Amino acid sequence: TPEFWEEMQFFTNHGSAEKIKLPNGDLVVNARNFDGKHISAKDGMRTTTDAPDNPNGRVLLLGGSTVYCFEVPDSLTIASYLQRFLNFSDLTLQVLNLGVSGVTAINRIEKLKSLGTLEQNDIVVILFGDNDVGWQHYYLHEPLLLKVIRNLRKYSRLLAWIYFELSTQRKIKAGITAAHETAARLNQLSRHLNSINVRHNFIIQPNIYTKKSLNKYESEIVNRFGVDFSQIIKSAYGFYGQLRNLPFVSATHLMDHTDDSVYLDWSHTNATGNELLAKFISQLELFKNDQTY
Numbered sequence: 001t002p003e004f005w006e007e008m009q010f011f012t013n014h015g016s017a018e019k020i021k022l023p024n025g026d027l028v029v030n031a032r033n034f035d036g037k038h039i040s041a042k043d044g045m046r047t048t049t050d051a052p053d054n055p056n057g058r059v060l061l062l063g064g065s066t067v068y069c070f071e072v073p074d075s076l077t078i079a080s081y082l083q084r085f086l087n088f089s090d091l092t093l094q095v096l097n098l099g100v101s102g103v104t105a106i107n108r109i110e111k112l113k114s115l116g117t118l119e120q121n122d123i124v125v126i127l128f129g130d131n132d133v134g135w136q137h138y139y140l141h142e143p144l145l146l147k148v149i150r151n152l153r154k155y156s157r158l159l160a161w162i163y164f165e166l167s168t169q170r171k172i173k174a175g176i177t178a179a180h181e182t183a184a185r186l187n188q189l190s191r192h193l194n195s196i197n198v199r200h201n202f203i204i205q206p207n208i209y210t211k212k213s214l215n216k217y218e219s220e221i222v223n224r225f226g227v228d229f230s231q232i233i234k235s236a237y238g239f240y241g242q243l244r245n246l247p248f249v250s251a252t253h254l255m256d257h258t259d260d261s262v263y264l265d266w267s268h269t270n271a272t273g274n275e276l277l278a279k280f281i282s283q284l285e286l287f288k289n290d291q292t293y
Contacts, residue, residue, distance in 0.1 A: 004038040004073060011039065011070035015101040020044065028114045029107055031068060031100050038073040046097040048079040050087060055094035057121030059086070061281075062108040064131040066205060066267055067099025069274060076271040078127075081278030091287060093123070104131045105202075106185050123286050124193060124200035126186070127277075129252075130207055130267040133236035134178030135229065138171060146170075150228075168231060175235030183243060190247045199286050201249050204240050206277075208266045209233045210252035217261050225266050233266075251280055 018032040030044030040047040046068050061067060061079050069077035079097035086093050098111060105128035112124065142150070146167055153160040186202050193200045208218055209230055222230065237252070244250075254276055255262055255269070262273030269277070281287075 063127035065101040085282035129205035134174035138174040179239035
């Protein structure tokens with residue numbers, strides 16, 4: 001509808017993030033409060049529909065814009081799909097959407113700390129990967145000479161080759177460094193959550209670069225973002241692929257068998273992709289019916 005399109009364009013242009021200063025002086029990144037007809041956020045969180053009236057616990061779903069899901073209305077986010085899956089399985093848990101555009105997993109760890117004391121009937125789920133590959137840091141700190149060559153390379157094959165040769169190892173290093181740092185901080189968080197008996201999983205996100213076979217539309221997306229982007233992402237995901245033990249869970253295979261693409265760009269998915277990911281999360285051991293809530 002035109003109303004949804006206008007709301008979506010607002011977040012496309014402005015993002016969903018808003019920095020808030022806490023009473024102790026710390027800064028935390030929240031979702032921007034927004035009272036739209038299709039997209040809404042309150043108290044720093046994107047609205048999750050279909051919440052139970054008297055929940056016995058919370059599911060804290062953390063991540064970036066792929067968790068916020070501004071491409072779909074409130075009812076079709078990963079969090080809202082997950083809420084309905086849990087409702088159908090008779091679990092009285094309330095899903096909280098703590099996704100914000102552009103944030104890393106390390107940022108979401110800081111957000112988690114700002115929430116105060118977690119209870120044993122809380123469940124923490126962090127989706128990570130897309131913003132945790134070092135691309136933001138790389139392009140922010142790319143040497144000036146490389147930036148100039150990158151901007152001019154479309155006019156010269158020689159400049160394109162020079163940029164490729166000079167930047168490749170830098171990008172690979174940026175991806176691996178970001179992955180190491182992210183995994184270390186998540187492992188640190190896991191030890192803390194284990195010490196207070198809070199169940200948790202950290203899910204390695206799928207994206208178009210983890211899909212085994214691309215259709216024509218998906219190949220065009222990859223070509224549009226270029227080899228620069230793929231070098232950083234693939235180097236980081238090469239490391240993430242080695243994280244095979246709990247609390248890490250890989251969902252990188254999840255979209256492999258989607259004939260009609262679920263991708264809107266290299267990372268964001270449509271409602272079908274959101275539903276697939278929510279179903280995957282709902283089937284984790286965290287949510288087995290023999291758990292006590």
